[in-house]
């Protein structure tokens with residue numbers, strides 16, 4: 027009851043807010059938030075909020091390190107709340123360590139960056155493929171390539187961060203930093219990549235195919251290990267299916283299709299030809315002549331070529347940053 031005698035709805039604030047920031051978030055409040063307590067207005071608001079919640083822990087260093095605190099942070103993050111990690115510096119106790127509330131200007135910057143990014147691909151479904159393919163010769167050998175899948179995984183993570191529902195189809199690679207909410211289908215061969223991508227693409231708004239598929243596979247796979255009986259051994263190879271081209275053939279007007287081109291010569295012309303032949307909206311060109319680009323590296327240098335030939339070359343950057351550039355161009359198409 028307000029002093030006026032008017033009834034106050036205790037969940038009104040939680041329902042009203044578009045965003046909820048708990049800063050500072052004490053060890054006590056965090057423990058209560060993690061365990062569903064509701065003994066003050068803040069907690070009633072928290073429990074009834076249906077908007078993104080950010081919390082900025084602030085406490086003394088030993089409290090911050092305490093396993094109950096780390097467990098509570100983990101519980102809240104797993105529930106979907108966003109932690110604004112404490113900074114290092116002088117604390118109220120006079121001790122120096124981690125536990126200072128994230129600086130207000132950093133909180134503001136983090137939230138505005140996330141808000142700007144979260145919106146762009148919400149309700150969009152995007153297929154990404156990445157990594158190499160392995161084409162089996164016999165039970166113990168394959169034809170493969172050096173692709174690490176890092177570029178495609180960075181793209182998948184970036185699209186997810188911008189609100190997309192991402193489906194990643196990934197060839198055999200040891201790269202592992204895939205965001206947990208990305209649906210990942212692991213495949214091995216170009217045929218499996220073809221099947222998976224063709225099954226997923228029709229329900230997608232866009233697809234970015236960055237995988238380094240084998241262009242040829244052995245005509246037959248030996249049932250048993252091939253023995254070295256002869257001085258020479260000739261391998262018959264047959265073409266694999268072109269996944270990107272097959273998606274280009276079934277692409278609907280509203281769908282956006284993006285490919286990659288890895289070139290060593292006549293880069294621009296070859297990439298533009300691929301864009302046209304495979305019915306793409308834009309193509310991301312990597313040249314093997316650029317030092318910062320290539321398989322396994324953490325950096326890449328790309329040129330984006332759009333339909334009609336308009337192109338834009340970017341600086342050499344970490345693949346995570348390159349992914350942002352690609353996502354930003356894709357935003358203009360979706």
Ligand code: CTP
Nearest residue numbers: 235236237239266267268269270285286287288
């Ligand atoms: N691609 C594909 N299926 C294949 C081969 C390539 O989907 N069997 C896709 C790649 O994922 C990439 C694009 O096609 O997005 C271009 O790949 P690239 O290897 O540069 O070119 P190719 O089309 O294979 O042509 P070439 O090897 O003659 O350069």
